[in-house]
Amino acid sequence: MDYLFWRLPKEPDLRYFSWLLWFIWKNRNGKIYKNQTWDPFDLLWNAQIESVMWAESQTKDSPNTGSSQNVDHLITGDISRCYVDGAWRAQDSCTRQGWVYKAGGSTDTLMGAMSIRKSLSPLHAECEALIWAMECVKTLRISEVVFATDCSQLVKMVSTPTE
Secondary structure, eight states, X not given: OHHHHTSOOOOGGGTTHHHHHHHHHHHHHHHHHHOOOOOHHHHHHHHHHHXXXXXXXXXXXXXXXXXXXXXXXXXXXXXXXXXXXXXXXXXOSEEEEEEEEEOTTSOOEEEEEEEEEOOSSHHHHHHHXXXXXXXXXXXXXXXXXXXXXSOHHHHHHHHOTTO
């Protein structure tokens, strides 16, 4: 393994080696748990594509193709953040919500989690989680905080409320 990871020649054809290992592992899990298999050539092709896409995404001048942007690097260390998430699954009878608050310029962290009656949709679950996190932060008398979520639909909905 030492040779495979550290002494690997710096040839362009071998730069996707770790991706190949990843796809082999995913194929193994698919075979064991879902009785699915991939063609070896598809495995190799996917590893190459993922390697190129990852390398392109790591360049600083690559354009952002998504509708939302990661603004963590724009927020200074003195700003408090609250990360919010809602979990919704069709087969479950409840929705799970959680938030993590990190005080700016400090190592203080607060968090909350709860399970409530099932929401109408995943977007409703995310929205309810945001509202609950806002209520909790307000109860803690915290007035300046940046809320963050992984739901691009919620970000769009909150950013452009006229739609």
